[in-house]
Amino acid sequence: MAEKSWVRMVTAQTPTNIAVIKYWGKRDETLILPVNDSISVTLDPAHLCTTTTVAVSPSFDQDRMWLNGKEISLSGGRYQNCLREIRAQACDVEDEEKGIKIAKKDWENLHVHVASYNNFPTAAGLASSAAGFACLVFALAKLMNAKEDNSELSAIARQGSGSACRSLFGGFVKWIMGKAEDGSDSLAVQLVDEKHWDELVIIIAVVSSRQKETSSTTGMRDSVDTSLLLQHRAKEVVPKRIKQMEEAIKNRDFGSFAQLTCADSNQFHAVCLDTCPPIFYMNDTSHRQVAYTFDAGPNAVLIAHNRKAATQLLQKLLFYFPPSSDADLNSYVIGDKSILKDAG
Numbered sequence: 001m002a003e004k005s006w007v008r009m010v011t012a013q014t015p016t017n018i019a020v021i022k023y024w025g026k027r028d029e030t031l032i033l034p035v036n037d038s039i040s041v042t043l044d045p046a047h048l049c050t051t052t053t054v055a056v057s058p059s060f061d062q063d064r065m066w067l068n069g070k071e072i073s074l075s076g077g078r079y080q081n082c083l084r085e086i087r088a089q090a091c092d093v094e095d096e097e098k099g100i101k102i103a104k105k106d107w108e109n110l111h112v113h114v115a116s117y118n119n120f121p122t123a124a125g126l127a128s129s130a131a132g133f134a135c136l137v138f139a140l141a142k143l144m145n146a147k148e149d150n151s152e153l154s155a156i157a158r159q160g161s162g163s164a165c166r167s168l169f170g171g172f173v174k175w176i177m178g179k180a181e182d183g184s185d186s187l188a189v190q191l192v193d194e195k196h197w198d199e200l201v202i203i204i205a206v207v208s209s210r211q212k213e214t215s216s217t218t219g220m221r222d223s224v225d226t227s228l229l230l231q232h233r234a235k236e237v238v239p240k241r242i243k244q245m246e247e248a249i250k251n252r253d254f255g256s257f258a259q260l261t262c263a264d265s266n267q268f269h270a271v272c273l274d275t276c277p278p279i280f281y282m283n284d285t286s287h288r289q290v291a292y293t294f295d296a297g298p299n300a301v302l303i304a305h306n307r308k309a310a311t312q313l314l315q316k317l318l319f320y321f322p323p324s325s326d327a328d329l330n331s332y333v334i335g336d337k338s339i340l341k342d343a344g
């Protein structure tokens with residue numbers, strides 16, 4: 001390794017994803033292994049994304065991270081697991097332009113600084129942890145010249161937050177629950193890329209940007225412990241639905257896609273109500289929307305068949321919830337599906 005003065009930096013940008021067949025429930029809390037497969041659509045990074053810069057320098061004496069400008073602790077198991085796993089994959093780095101040479105073995109003693117920024121409300125049920133951990137792992141992989149492909153990286157991002165594994169790809173993505181005890185086969189694969197069904201328009205109706213009261217982690221733990229409906233869903237319902245959803249996506253069959261997406265969102269919220277104590281993620285405004293999928297928060301994700309349908313839907317939304325008044329609905333995020341972008 002050369003002198004102490006250098007800093008190597010990489011910046012990456014990763015969009016969030018919205019599940020159309022939901023992940024809800026873990027069979028292993030530490031490795032973050034789910035009780036069922038799930039499928040999501042990755043959003044356009046222009047609207048809901050995390051931008052993360054990672055830096056390494058021999059002058060850093062500890063790993064540190066800043067989220068939206070505020071320093072946060074990296075002592076939690078999820079961050080530690082991601083950092084350990086990605087360090088284990090680090091390779092030699094040679095940056096001739098800057099005169100930096102890092103040997104594989106040097107990474108054990110080098111520390112990183114991470115600055116991450118979300119362009120949307122954190123922890124309001126808009127999958128901020130998904131974009132956050134996917135971006136962190138992706139950026140660190142570039143920094144450390146790790147050779148893993150995006151599916152292999154997804155298995156690392158998964159250990160930060162389950163849904164993060166699906167943000168390593170654009171388009172429609174499936175998280176395969178896997179069978180292995182060590183979680184090595186629990187990873188994300190791309191079903192189709194963002195061009196496959198590019199007429200779809202996704203509208204996110206932000207009815208509340210407040211931090212949700214029950215985190216997904218706590219909520220799903222309680223559901224696993226107390227909901228019989230969750231057991232039935234994971235064993236009987238989701239396996240069939242996954243196959244049907246894959247077909248609907250492959251054939252661009254909007255009727256089946258919409259029916260399955262709504263049914264799965266409804267069942268997920270039914271599981272939340274079947275949990276003891278019950279979890280309420282939607283508020284009254286959510287129920288008034290023509291909402292078609294809700295994550296662990298009150299915000300509606302509406303998926304329109306094409307731009308014409310999206311325009312009509314927006315006209316209705318703007319009529320009922322004019323943004324100029326102090327209505328609950330205070331912003332619109334419209335995005336075509338898009339891909340993970342390396343801005344480094």
Ligand code: DP6
Pocket residue numbers: 018019021022023024032038127129130160161162163164216217218295296
């Ligand atoms: C409702 O991935 O946030 O959005 O793995 O505990 O970090 P942890 O949970 P998280 O849960 C997301 C749940 C969901 C459904 C989904 O995205 O599939």
